[in-house]
Amino acid sequence: MKVLDKLFDRFRPKLTCRDANAFIVEYLDNDLDEATRAHFRQHVDKCPRCTRFLDQYKSTIEMLNSDGRLEAPPELIENTLEYLRSRGVGRS
Amino acid sequence: MLSAKLPGNNPPVVETKFLVADVDLDKLLAGDAGEFEKVVVRESGRLFSVIRRIVREDDEARSVMQETFLQAWQRLDTFRRESRFTTWLYAIGINLARASVRKSSRLSALSDTEFERLQPAFDGDHLVPTEWNPARMAETAERRRIVRDAIDRLPEDYRIIITLRDIEELPTAEAAGILAISDGAARVRLHRARQALRSLLAAYFEDSDSTVSINEGA
Numbered sequence A: 001m002k003v004l005d006k007l008f009d010r011f012r013p014k015l016t017c018r019d020a021n022a023f024i025v026e027y028l029d030n031d032l033d034e035a036t037r038a039h040f041r042q043h044v045d046k047c048p049r050c051t052r053f054l055d056q057y058k059s060t061i062e063m064l065n066s067d068g069r070l071e072a073p074p075e076l077i078e079n080t081l082e083y084l085r086s087r088g089v090g091r092s
Numbered sequence B: 001m002l003s004a005k006l007p008g009n010n011p012p013v014v015e016t017k018f019l020v021a022d023v024d025l026d027k028l029l030a031g032d033a034g035e036f037e038k039v040v041v042r043e044s045g046r047l048f049s050v051i052r053r054i055v056r057e058d059d060e061a062r063s064v065m066q067e068t069f070l071q072a073w074q075r076l077d078t079f080r081r082e083s084r085f086t087t088w089l090y091a092i093g094i095n096l097a098r099a100s101v102r103k104s105s106r107l108s109a110l111s112d113t114e115f116e117r118l119q120p121a122f123d124g125d126h127l128v129p130t131e132w133n134p135a136r137m138a139e140t141a142e143r144r145r146i147v148r149d150a151i152d153r154l155p156e157d158y159r160i161i162i163t164l165r166d167i168e169e170l171p172t173a174e175a176a177g178i179l180a181i182s183d184g185a186a187r188v189r190l191h192r193a194r195q196a197l198r199s200l201l202a203a204y205f206e207d208s209d210s211t212v213s214i215n216e217g218a
Helices: A002-011 A017-022 A024-028 A034-046 A048-067 A076-086 B025-029 B033-055 B058-074 B085-104 B112-117 B140-153 B156-167 B172-179 B183-205
Strands: B018-020
Touching: A017 A024, A017 A034, A017 A048, A024 A048, A024 B183, A034 A048, A048 B140, A048 B156, A048 B183, A076 B033, A076 B058, B025 B033, B033 B058, B033 B085, B033 B156, B058 B085, B085 B156, B085 B172, B112 B183, B140 B156, B140 B183, B156 B172, B156 B183, B172 B183
Parallel strands: none
Antiparallel strands: none
8 A cells, every 4th residue: 555655646746836835724724634745845845935935924823823812901891791781681 | 694504514513511611501592691691701802802803993893792792692592503602603793793894884904906916926836935024023012013903904804714713713614614604715715814914014024115015005
């Protein structure tokens, strides 16, 4: 089976930058099958443009995660509970 | 009807007896106000953040969020356990927030053409490199403002998927469920949004004049 896999791999068309770009989300979510993941890595490792792009892409996600969150006003929960009670939530 | 539908290629997510560690779904759906208040306490912060991203005003976001909880309470009998309760709740909130924006239409995001210009360029099948240097970022407070402004400039669909997936860190499948789109469509939307944000942030942090300024047309 492994021999067959290797043979299949040898004749499998190489990924282009465009192909690799389309796999980025699934790659980062660990949703690619093993063979596709290996092909994605092969392309990115040999392509400085895609290596750089992937780094930038990951940095963007990190920035969104660290700086994108909006803080809720401190009294939000209390105000919401008061609003709901005033509209009959909880009254039988 | 505001209930969220899961994409057809996903098995339904059946909620167990407990919604979260301390919320009993059976009691909640039977109209137990105490259980409902636990949901309000647990979800208010995140739901506010998602709605605020859509309506882009604090007061309006608060008002829409409160209306979301009220509608959820009044429509508990329409929840069919085909999705997570939170998926259903967020779908209500997003629908109400979108309706609020349509009513006011006070804020404009990037046009389709502007958004397309922020996607990476390919020469044939080869990626065209662009300068981008996050090391040159501004101070934390300034950076936070820049990142938030960039998110606010995205068209609504892209702003929502980024908020659900990258900021609130919901799994892609749950974000897809809330938006009633397939997992594949959610991934494509997320990818395009991230790529646009990458370009918007690059434009701000660099001297390059070949990219769109983050403040342009805001």
